[in-house]
Amino acid sequence: xxxxxxxxxxxxxxxxxxxxxxxxxxxxxxxxxxxxxxxxxxxxxxxxxxxxxxxxxxxxxxxxxxxxxxxxxxxxxxxxxxxxxxxxxxxxxxxxxxxxxxxxxxxxxxxxxxxxxxxxxxxxxxxxxxxxxxxxxxxxxxxxxxxxxxxxxxxxxxxxxxxxxxxxxxxxxxxxxxxxxxxxxxxxxxxxxxxxxxxxxxxxxxxxxxxxxxxxxxxxxxxxxxxxxxxxxx
Numbered sequence: 453x454x455x456x457x458x459x460x461x462x463x464x465x466x467x468x469x470x471x472x473x474x475x476x477x478x479x480x481x482x483x484x485x486x487x488x489x490x491x492x493x494x495x496x497x498x499x500x501x502x503x504x505x506x507x508x509x510x511x512x513x514x515x516x517x518x519x520x521x522x523x524x525x526x527x528x529x530x531x532x533x534x535x536x537x538x539x540x541x542x543x544x545x546x547x548x549x550x551x552x553x554x555x556x557x558x559x560x561x562x563x564x565x566x567x568x569x570x571x572x573x574x575x576x577x578x579x580x581x582x583x584x585x586x587x588x589x590x591x592x593x594x595x596x597x598x599x600x601x602x603x604x605x606x607x608x609x610x611x612x613x614x615x616x617x618x619x620x621x622x623x624x625x626x627x628x629x630x631x632x633x634x635x636x637x638x639x640x641x642x643x644x645x646x647x648x649x650x651x652x653x654x655x656x657x658x659x660x661x662x663x664x665x666x667x668x669x670x671x672x673x674x675x676x677x678x679x680x681x682x683x684x685x686x
Contacts (some may be wrong), residue, residue: 460541508581520547544562568595575588611626
């Protein structure tokens with residue numbers, strides 16, 4: 453069996469990470485919709501860096517939850533049975549990897565990395581990032597930005613994602629809003645390709661009606677149950 457899993461913010465929310473839709477808390481000082489753009493970075497890089505530095509610190513304090521662990525287990529089992537789990541995430545955290553997942557496609561980039569706008573080299577980065585930091589590769593100062601996909605930019609690995617969608621047997625969306633494209637359109641692509649489709653979410657997403665199967669509740673509860681059911685079928 454080949455499964456394509458798309459995860460969103462709802463998969464990591466129970467790990468202590470804020471989401472764009474939370475009221476107050478982590479986002480109280482910032483408006484992510486206006487800061488997460490190339491234009492905002494060009495206009496006020498210090499404010500954008502401050503926003504992502506806060507998110508990076510929050511991520512370093514977070515821990516994977518049971519949903520991340522269950523998906524890592526499923527990926528390992530499927531790989532041993534000549535199947536596969538293509539794990540694609542909209543999240544910029546690394547909680548899937550920390551839970552043991554061996555292959556994760558980050559379509560929106562990774563928070564614990566920096567990208568140089570001068571030489572395009574991507575570098576692991578766990579500390580605060582600012583305008584005075586130099587690129588470890590080309591040594592330019594002021595050229596580093598968070599390695600995340602901002603609004604108006606093209607998501608990463610789209611050719612790989614498209615290929616994986618068409619070669620899978622089952623498409624599953626976990627913790628997604630169904631409102632952010634192109635990810636929100638993956639279920640329609642899956643249906644057109646003849647895949648079975650399943651939504652696992654805290655509550656119905658904006659495109660829940662497109663899915664054939666639906667499970668609702670906290671990811672840390674619903675995902676492990678779903679994984680155990682899949683394992684029982686193998």
